[in-house]
Amino acid sequence: MSNISRRTFNKRLTQGIAGTALFTGMPIACGMGAGQQERKLGVALVGLGSYSAGQLAPALVSAEHCYLAGIVTGTPLKEKQWMEQYDIPKESVYNYENFDDIAKNDTIDIVYVVLPNSMHAEFCIRAAKAGKHVICEKPMAVSVLECDAIIEACNTAGVKLSVGYRMQSDPYTDEIKRMVREKSFGNVQYVSSDAGYISRSNPDQWRLNKALSGGGALLNMGVYSIQSNIYGVGKNPISVSAQEFSTRPEYFKDTDESITAQMQFPNGAAGHLFTSHNANANRLFVSFEKGWAELNPCHSYGPLAGRTSDGKQIKFPHRSQQMLQMDDFAKHIKTGSTNFAPGEMGKRDMIICEAIYQSIKEGGKTIPLDLGDMGIVS
Amino acid sequence: MSNISRRTFNKRLTQGIAGTALFTGMPIACGMGAGQQERKLGVALVGLGSYSAGQLAPALVSAEHCYLAGIVTGTPLKEKQWMEQYDIPKESVYNYENFDDIAKNDTIDIVYVVLPNSMHAEFCIRAAKAGKHVICEKPMAVSVLECDAIIEACNTAGVKLSVGYRMQSDPYTDEIKRMVREKSFGNVQYVSSDAGYISRSNPDQWRLNKALSGGGALLNMGVYSIQSNIYGVGKNPISVSAQEFSTRPEYFKDTDESITAQMQFPNGAAGHLFTSHNANANRLFVSFEKGWAELNPCHSYGPLAGRTSDGKQIKFPHRSQQMLQMDDFAKHIKTGSTNFAPGEMGKRDMIICEAIYQSIKEGGKTIPLDLGDMGIVS
Secondary structure, three states: OOHHHHHHHHHHHHHHHOOHHHHHOOOOOOOOOHHHHHOOEEEEEEOOOHHHHHHHHHHHHHOOOEEEEEEEOOOHHHHHHHHHHHOOOHHHEEOOOOHHHHHHOOOOOEEEEOOOHHHHHHHHHHHHHOOOEEEEOOOOOOOHHHHHHHHHHHHHHOOOEEEOOHHHHOHHHHHHHHHHHOOEOEOEEEEEEEEEEEOOOOOOOHHHOHHHHOOOHHHHHHHHHHHHHHHHHOOOOOEEEEEEEOOOOOOOOOOOOEEEEEEEOOOOOEEEEEEEOEEEEEEEEEEEOOEEEEEOOOOOOOOOOEEEOOOOEEOOOOOOHHHHHHHHHHHHHHHOOOOOOEHHHHHHHHHHHHHHHHHHHOOOOOEEOOOOOOOOOO | OOHHHHHHHHHHHHHHHOOHHHHHOOOOOOOOOHHHHHOOEEEEEEOOOHHHHHHHHHHHHHOOOEEEEEEEOOOHHHHHHHHHHHOOOHHHEEOOOHHHHHHHOOOOOEEEEOOOHHHHHHHHHHHHHOOOEEEEOOOOOOOHHHHHHHHHHHHHHOOOEEEOOHHHHOHHHHHHHHHHHOOEOEOEEEEEEEEEEEOOOOOOOHHHOHHHHOOOHHHHHHHHHHHHHHHHHOOOOOEEEEEEEOOOOOOOOOOOOEEEEEEEOOOOOEEEEEEEOEEEEEEEEEEEOOEEEEEOOOOOOOOOOEEEOOOOEEOOOOOOHHHHHHHHHHHHHHHOOOOOOEHHHHHHHHHHHHHHHHHHHOOOOOEEOOOOOOOOOO
């Protein structure tokens, strides 16, 4: 499909099926007609780094319920290329200064903030104030206070909020959740997850700069191992302890290189996680009373793979996690279906991250957590 | 082969090939002739519990370099059955009181102590004083002090000592050691091993009685996860921290139920282990810079299985680990070949176990270790 024809195709879906009424920014309620449900929602990506360019924008080309309608970038040089590649009209291109004008752009339903972590709160709040639904890339922010501010801004504005947890829309995650919920092999006794990769190529990347990232491996990949520990047990942890490993301080000057953490769960399960910017590890292991399930690879973009102790493979057709994630959120906005990664989930994980950093600071002390069911989506 | 003919066969090997000189208890030096090397050494099992009955005795039937020559038991009822099943002469049957008379029995070269952990030191020392080579079942003892006493007794008596670490003779272990040594995928960055099973059937077992076992999951299965962490890195750790999980205190009244521990290695690798009497987990994962290796199952009797990140299977014909282990020790005695599980290795692991218990007592504090190359056998 050429650029032009893809743009025409998007317009046909958004205009032809649902009509111009949908471009007036009127709230879209549950229980609407089939035509409205089929309308594609317009997404604006804020920040055009490698994740937007390599994953999100391509995913939006194939998404069913949303499409790339706008961009927000601090790099004017990128504008032309993106406009051409994704058929984005000039009036839907913003920079960080005039971003708030997006409030007047009715082709934009969702703002997806893909900036460095320390900028999430500011732009999510500005997006909410502009009346746009918000996807905040993970980690949700660099503090629990910021998560609260984002949640409050979205509540006040009456817009939907989700966190960019692509794993929560992946069928492999669903399958583990199902096994845990249905006790396929009895109760869970132990869960272990690893999420790390070796980061060596670019010492100047923002992820290694604490002022921009708020933290290292833990905030980048560790949130996924926290998530898989939690959905691998089906409950939130009641305590956490953690340790930091620093073996290349000359490279990881400012942010955590590797972290191990242990979580205690209310149903008696023990949890362990490892996350790293200096080791490759990518797995979830769930030990039930009478069997086990494993995803490996687990936290990457896929194709994923899994197996269970009875010799069966866990296998699903590979589809873009980011496409599924954004489609799920668009469906949530359009129909009130489940929000698989609500703001409360992002806040919960930030509470756990802060407790992990606190435990490390206090020499591995166990930090109690009082999370209840916060952020649990089954 | 009938009982009688098997006994005759053993006698033929021990008498016919090497001659009666080998029954005088004279030391067997390196560099001896082929005939002497082929002589089977006589092993006496001390303690006829399930591990002796189910694993060691059957392994000795098929071993090449040793055979079951005697038994030491506190249960007179077992004597007749074992004598018949394994063709053991009455004069090679002992109880715990007259055990020291074994010094006069020249058909016994090796005493294998398979008693509850707290009895290892006493019987290993008595065996050494009786002039017998010693295999001490793992864990070597219930304290580092006891390990020292065993090592000293064997040195004083001029007898060989090894620990019942069956994994150290397993080809899967060798293959991981080879990959680490040859840096098949570069340096090791992270190693993780799990060794646990669910123990629910017998609350009266000695393993759950601290006076007999000295500790729970850590001393039983945890020593294997300590070992696989170490051979997975190829170095001893320089520090350890640990956490205990207690979810069934009514069953695990006296001994540790589950433990997680983290080890820091001098070459920068991070290590993690999990051990449990209340969760099934049985794996070694070694993350190199450019790939990974996994054994799963790893710590059980086999068949084991493994794979590497390049899609290859690690696969060896299944052979009894206990047979390989006892044959390796018999060869070590006969020819001076490598002792794959020397007393120093057992002592090193007990130092680590004591540090793990100390860390738990001190709320997860990191405990420095000064092990050098103690117990490293490559």
